[in-house]
Amino acid sequence: MMMEPAISVRGVSKIFGGFQALRDVDLDIRQGELHIFLGPSGCGKTTLMRMISGFELPSNGRILHCGTPITGPGPDRGLIFQEGVNFPWRTVRRNVEFGLEMKGMPKAQRAEVAQKFIDLVGLTEFASHYPSQISGGMKQKMALATALANDPEALLMDEPFGALDAQTRSVMQRELLRIWSETNKTIIFVTHSIREALLLGNRISLFKTRPGEIAKIYDLDEELGKPNIERDSTDRKLVDMEGEIYRVMRDGEY
Numbered sequence: 001m002m003m004e005p006a007i008s009v010r011g012v013s014k015i016f017g018g019f020q021a022l023r024d025v026d027l028d029i030r031q032g033e034l035h036i037f038l039g040p041s042g043c044g045k046t047t048l049m050r051m052i053s054g055f056e057l058p059s060n061g062r063i064l065h066c067g068t069p070i071t072g073p074g075p076d077r078g079l080i081f082q083e084g085v086n087f088p089w090r091t092v093r094r095n096v097e098f099g100l101e102m103k104g105m106p107k108a109q110r111a112e113v114a115q116k117f118i119d120l121v122g123l124t125e126f127a128s129h130y131p132s133q134i135s136g137g138m139k140q141k142m143a144l145a146t147a148l149a150n151d152p153e154a155l156l157m158d159e160p161f162g163a164l165d166a167q168t169r170s171v172m173q174r175e176l177l178r179i180w181s182e183t184n185k186t187i188i189f190v191t192h193s194i195r196e197a198l199l200l201g202n203r204i205s206l207f208k209t210r211p212g213e214i215a216k217i218y219d220l221d222e223e224l225g226k227p228n229i230e231r232d233s234t235d236r237k238l239v240d241m242e243g244e245i246y247r248v249m250r251d252g253e254y
C-alpha cells in the first residue's frame with residue numbers, strides 16, 4: 001500500500017503584487033524523505049517553504065500535510081533557518097526547552113526531553129553555555145535540537161548551513177544524516193549547493209526561475225543509493241550528476 005505523502009503541493013502559484021514568484025507547482029514529499037529544494041536565487045524555494053510552514057498562503061492551489069490543508073504555522077512542522085534564531089539570554093538548555101515551556105510541559109519532563117535532544121545533537125558539554133559562547137555549527141545543532149524537542153512530523157530547513165565555513169558545513173551534513181536516520185523525520189532542505197543536494201537527498205526538486213517552477217525531480221536513491229554518511233563526493237556517478245545539474249542550471253535547459 002502506498003503511504004500517504006507527508007506534504008502534497010497541488011497546483012500552487014504565488015503572486016506578490018503583480019509578480020509571479022511561483023507557477024503551478026505540484027509535488028509530493030514522501031513520509032520520512034529527505035527532500036532537497038535546489039535552484040538559483042529568486043526561483044521561489046523560500047516562498048514554497050514559507051507556504052509549507054504556513055507563514056504564507058498560496059495565491060492558487062493548496063498544500064496538504066498528511067491529507068489536511070495547511071492554514072497556518074503549527075508545531076507539526078519545525079523550522080530551521082540560516083540565521084539559527086535563538087534567545088541570547090537563555091542557555092542552550094533553556095533555548096531547547098522553549099517550545100516545551102510554551103506548551104506548558106512540567107519542568108522535570110521538559111528537562112528530560114531537552115536533555116535527550118541535546119545529547120542527540122552532541123551538545124551535552126555545552127548545555128549551560130549561552131549562544132554567544134558557542135560556534136556557528138553548534139548554534140545550528142541547538143536549532144536542530146530545539147526543533148526536534150517539539151516532536152514535529154516534518155523539519156523545514158532553509159539553507160541551515162549556508163553561513164557555515166566549509167569544514168563545519170561538512171561536519172553538519174554528516175550530523176544531519178545521522179540524526180535523520182535516528183529520528184526518521186521527513187525533512188525538506190533548501191540549498192544553493194549542488195554538491196550539498198547530492199550528498200544529502202533522497203530526491204532533489206530542481207527549480208527554475210521566472211516564473212519559479214519545479215523543472216525537474218532527480219531520484220538520487222536510484223542513482224546513488226540511499227543517503228548515508230558514506231555517500232561519497234568523489235563517487236563517479238555523483239560527480240557526473242553534479243556536472244549535469246550544473247549545465248542544466250547554467251544553460252537554462254531544463
Ligand SMILES: Nc1ncnc2c1ncn2[C@@H]1O[C@H](COP(=O)(O)OP(=O)(O)OP(=O)(O)O)[C@@H](O)[C@H]1O
Pocket residue numbers: 016017019021039040041042043044045046047048192212
Ligand atoms: N514578500 C514578498 N514580496 C514581494 N516579492 C517577494 C516576496 N517574497 C519573495 N518575493 C520575490 O519572489 C521571488 C522568489 O523569492 P524566494 O525568496 O522564494 O527565492 P529563493 O529561491 O528562496 O531565493 P534565494 O535562494 O536567494 O533565497 C523573488 O523574486 C523575490 O524577490
